[in-house]
Amino acid sequence: MSAHLDDRPRFADPDAAYRAIIEAHRGLSNEDSAALNAALVLILANQLGDQAALEEALALARASLPPR
Amino acid sequence: MNAAAPFAQFAYAPHHDQIAPAAAHHPVVIVGAGPVGLSLAIDLKLRGIDAVVLDDSDRIGDGSRAICFAKRTLEIFDRLGVAAPVLEKGVRWQVGRVFQADAELYRFDLLPEPGHKMPAFINLQQYYVEKMLIDRALALGVDLRWLNRVAGVEARDGETLLSIETPDGPYRLVAEHVVACDGSRSPLRAMLGLDFVGERFEDQFLIADVRMTADFPVERWFWFDPPFHAGRSCLLHKQPDNVWRIDLQLSPEADAEVERRPEKVRPRIERMLGHADFVLEWISIYRFQCRRLARFIHGGVIFAGDAAHQVSPFGARGANSGVQDADNLGWKLAATLRGEAGPALLDSYDAERSEAADENILNSTRATDFIAPRSKAELLFRDAALALARTQPFARRFVNSGRLSMPTAYTASALSTPDGDAWSGGLVPGAPIPDAPLVAPGGGPAFLSEALGQGFSLLWLGPGSPPRLPAGLTLVAVGEGPGQWRDANGELVRRFDLTSGAGYLLRPDGHVAARFRAATPARIAAALDKAMGR
Numbered sequence: 385m386s387a388h389l390d391d392r393p394r395f396a397d398p399d400a401a402y403r404a405i406i407e408a409h410r411g412l413s414n415e416d417s418a419a420l421n422a423a424l425v426l427i428l429a430n431q432l433g434d435q436a437a438l439e440e441a442l443a444l445a446r447a448s449l450p451p452r
Numbered sequence: 453m454n455a456a457a458p459f460a461q462f463a464y465a466p467h468h469d470q471i472a473p474a475a476a477h478h479p480v481v482i483v484g485a486g487p488v489g490l491s492l493a494i495d496l497k498l499r500g501i502d503a504v505v506l507d508d509s510d511r512i513g514d515g516s517r518a519i520c521f522a523k524r525t526l527e528i529f530d531r532l533g534v535a536a537p538v539l540e541k542g543v544r545w546q547v548g549r550v551f552q553a554d555a556e557l558y559r560f561d562l563l564p565e566p567g568h569k570m571p572a573f574i575n576l577q578q579y580y581v582e583k584m585l586i587d588r589a590l591a592l593g594v595d596l597r598w599l600n601r602v603a604g605v606e607a608r609d610g611e612t613l614l615s616i617e618t619p620d621g622p623y624r625l626v627a628e629h630v631v632a633c634d635g636s637r638s639p640l641r642a643m644l645g646l647d648f649v650g651e652r653f654e655d656q657f658l659i660a661d662v663r664m665t666a667d668f669p670v671e672r673w674f675w676f677d678p679p680f681h682a683g684r685s686c687l688l689h690k691q692p693d694n695v696w697r698i699d700l701q702l703s704p705e706a707d708a709e710v711e712r713r714p715e716k717v718r719p720r721i722e723r724m725l726g727h728a729d730f731v732l733e734w735i736s737i738y739r740f741q742c743r744r745l746a747r748f749i750h751g752g753v754i755f756a757g758d759a760a761h762q763v764s765p766f767g768a769r770g771a772n773s774g775v776q777d778a779d780n781l782g783w784k785l786a787a788t789l790r791g792e793a794g795p796a797l798l799d800s801y802d803a804e805r806s807e808a809a810d811e812n813i814l815n816s817t818r819a820t821d822f823i824a825p826r827s828k829a830e831l832l833f834r835d836a837a838l839a840l841a842r843t844q845p846f847a848r849r850f851v852n853s854g855r856l857s858m859p860t861a862y863t864a865s866a867l868s869t870p871d872g873d874a875w876s877g878g879l880v881p882g883a884p885i886p887d888a889p890l891v892a893p894g895g896g897p898a899f900l901s902e903a904l905g906q907g908f909s910l911l912w913l914g915p916g917s918p919p920r921l922p923a924g925l926t927l928v929a930v931g932e933g934p935g936q937w938r939d940a941n942g943e944l945v946r947r948f949d950l951t952s953g954a955g956y957l958l959r960p961d962g963h964v965a966a967r968f969r970a971a972t973p974a975r976i977a978a979a980l981d982k983a984m985g986r
Contacts, residue, residue, distance in 0.1 A: 395849070405833060406829075412829065417832075445836075450835075450839065
């Protein structure tokens, strides 16, 4: 576990959570999909409400990017 | 490959019904001698009901169909008397590996939970299972009629008249109940003009069975975007006899006729396996569908298995859910034919198995969407989940290459008596019960699944005197008294949240009908009436 970020599995039904995200994108253009993601990140960051945890999440996400 | 020789062949034999002056009358006619129809025929036979089974073929087909049989199905097979050969021939695996591009993302080990008679699942070619079911059905004297093709169906005076074609010409049968277990292309469904509605996936999948001569670990391997098949996915799954199932995702535009050619398939599999020591046994190409009939009962015709609902194969929910349809239907048909049931009992088959079909369609749709993302946005999320899964256990739980088939809890069943007492766990009414380890009254290890009766059972925890039961119920009294079963290691009490004097009324298909902290004869009798649709 990271110092601030809770990275344990937290959803009782992760498939349902994943599906909800996917369905929110159904029928959107790539631009609208990207805009939805940006809005969603800001909403979830506010829900997190923890600067240190947010920065750990950002570092984890960045580390997951494929090498270019 | 795709050889013409059948796995097993059976002789057509004329039946005296074919020369009877009037259409012979039967309580149940089952159309289709696949795993679903055969399971139902055996179950009915064990309940004293003679069903006729009609099949338009005279052989068990070879090739790639069901391979994964889950615990619930094995428990049903055990009750039907075919689990032993299925377990003996089937292979068990517990290590899976997930790859992305050329790297292993992670591996998992499905450690089996102790205290169950049956394993979580086994892999076995469907043709073996069918042969074992046919052997069992024939040993019990089930009336199996090969090369009997149903050509017409019509309602007549509350019963159903079937027109049947045979090598000796046509004949007719009248059935109180017809059960259509005639597969995903169900001719009976077509004859009744019923809509089969749902979703069709764009991507095509190439399904190949290969026989390998080289050693290969008994594991399930799933690749996302493998180097030998860029941008797609691939599954490798073990079957007995050194046969491996390969599911390769193709593009929506791929030309099926070109893709299925051995000269096209072989090099791809060589790169996947890293060697060429294999023989192609079977190749087919599918476009998967998730769809179902809106209702499973149409007058005197009841639909079960693929004829009623169809899913993509990820999660092994086709044959497993079909056998569970048969398990749900058998005792209800038998009780209805014996005049013991109310009309609500047979109707509950539609409600309960609809809930199961919807759950199976939901699960297999989710897995198919993860494996074959439908848009750029979906692909981004899929690849992000995979990238995080290398290091993050939470992300592994989003990775979905098929969820193991589990029996459905009938949450809204009209047969269930809602809880009136406080429970801190255990199994809610409508839920499928798990097995548990017991010690038999005479000593020696046993399982709950072996203690239950063919009809309804009461699972009751002592000490004291168990309640008096209505006729026909099996009592499984757990305690220290004579003739009582003992909880082997506390698992039974834990799994069922049992306390002294508590009882579970269990249906013949192993679902909870009702449970009481104080199981009195009056409460049990009332719950039994409800569970029989009376």
